[in-house]
Amino acid sequence: MEHHSPLSAISLSIEANYPTELRDSCSAVPFQDAEYYIPDGNVVLRIRNTLFKVHRSMLIKDHSAFEGMFSLDKHSGQSDGSPPEGETDEDPIYLQGDTPEEFRALLWSLYALPAEVVAAMTPQDPQGDKRLIQLARMANKYHFKTTEMWSLNALTSYHGSYPASAVLIDSLMDTTELAALCNFQPLLEVCKAKWKLLISHNKYLAHAINIAERLDMRVMLGLAYNAMMLMGRPEWESEPMLNRNQRIRLLSGYYNLSQLCETLSTTPPRLVHNASCTQRRTCKQGWNDTWSWVTSAAFYDQHRNLSVPGGATFPSLPQPPDLFKRILLAEGVIKTIVEGMVPELRVSEMMNNECLEAALGATQEKVKELRENLADYFSDVV
Numbered sequence: 001m002e003h004h005s006p007l008s009a010i011s012l013s014i015e016a017n018y019p020t021e022l023r024d025s026c027s028a029v030p031f032q033d034a035e036y037y038i039p040d041g042n043v044v045l046r047i048r049n050t051l052f053k054v055h056r057s058m059l060i061k062d063h064s065a066f067e068g069m070f071s072l073d074k075h076s077g078q079s080d081g082s083p084p085e086g087e088t089d090e091d092p093i094y095l096q097g098d099t100p101e102e103f104r105a106l107l108w109s110l111y112a113l114p115a116e117v118v119a120a121m122t123p124q125d126p127q128g129d130k131r132l133i134q135l136a137r138m139a140n141k142y143h144f145k146t147t148e149m150w151s152l153n154a155l156t157s158y159h160g161s162y163p164a165s166a167v168l169i170d171s172l173m174d175t176t177e178l179a180a181l182c183n184f185q186p187l188l189e190v191c192k193a194k195w196k197l198l199i200s201h202n203k204y205l206a207h208a209i210n211i212a213e214r215l216d217m218r219v220m221l222g223l224a225y226n227a228m229m230l231m232g233r234p235e236w237e238s239e240p241m242l243n244r245n246q247r248i249r250l251l252s253g254y255y256n257l258s259q260l261c262e263t264l265s266t267t268p269p270r271l272v273h274n275a276s277c278t279q280r281r282t283c284k285q286g287w288n289d290t291w292s293w294v295t296s297a298a299f300y301d302q303h304r305n306l307s308v309p310g311g312a313t314f315p316s317l318p319q320p321p322d323l324f325k326r327i328l329l330a331e332g333v334i335k336t337i338v339e340g341m342v343p344e345l346r347v348s349e350m351m352n353n354e355c356l357e358a359a360l361g362a363t364q365e366k367v368k369e370l371r372e373n374l375a376d377y378f379s380d381v382v
Helices: 006-010 022-025 065-077 098-109 114-120 130-141 145-159 169-182 185-200 205-216 216-229 233-238 243-266 280-292 296-301 321-341 355-379
Strands: 031-038 042-048 050-054
Touching: 006 243, 031 098, 050 098, 098 130, 098 145, 098 205, 114 130, 130 145, 130 169, 145 185, 169 185, 169 205, 185 205, 185 216, 205 216, 216 233, 216 243, 216 355, 233 243, 243 280, 243 355, 280 296, 280 321, 280 355, 321 355
Parallel strands: 031 050
Antiparallel strands: 042 050
């Protein structure tokens, strides 16, 4: 009967659950790793069909999972009285659920020279961020806590050093999943900022939808679905990364947001009046009239030749179902009125000027609420 030491328990999955191709690779004749089969090493580990021979003293650094497992393993022996696993190539310790490349990344962190470590933290490193991603994942799995924090901070600096336009999408996907796995908010926020920029340029929308669904990133999911919806149905149907359920959600979002666009002018944000306002009923009606006016197509048609700060042309009202942009535009108009930047733009005379700041705040709150709940409109059809 094949025997496995207690150390094998540190893997995330057992060999019987491997995909067929991984089980086949473990049954092949193993070969010694070119870089990390160290002649004076004192423990042999096998990952798939690659043998690593390294020093136990290196693997127990940082109070890793190996420290406890090695202490158990050296007392266990084998049932026939032979030495514990890991002392020969013929009887290595099996580590399951990893790849040789990932384990090399972990060993690199333990054996690398200082200059190599510094170079790995720069965008010029030929390995890119791939090795850092693999290292952080392995450090998380095997509880190298200090190494995990170092690699996550290095990735945060790395991804913060160049724009989203230079990002490789597979790298961004892997880094986002890693940040979520390790619950490392600084790196996750850097990734979210890159995704937001890509979404705003209609790039990698299906990738954004898939990873946001997988990691339950609701704000990003709503923005990605909204951007994909506005690309039009032919784009959804031709996108191979979207499944049937996601296309149904896009249709649902199109219907829900189109309906809300139709009623937007009659549903102003709730106004909390200024303490100095003595005619609140009249003021509220003035706010309702102002909101109805600044969210109407007639308002934008009337002012299309108006000069605005910066020499830009006055915008036109976005067509349904672009509810988000409609509310953003209304916020911009009200802010312009509050700041007095365009004298031609005014609120209803019935509205108390002291309540205008509160109206802007209410509109900004509506924008925030819609952004946070946008994903809810792309619901499954029951």
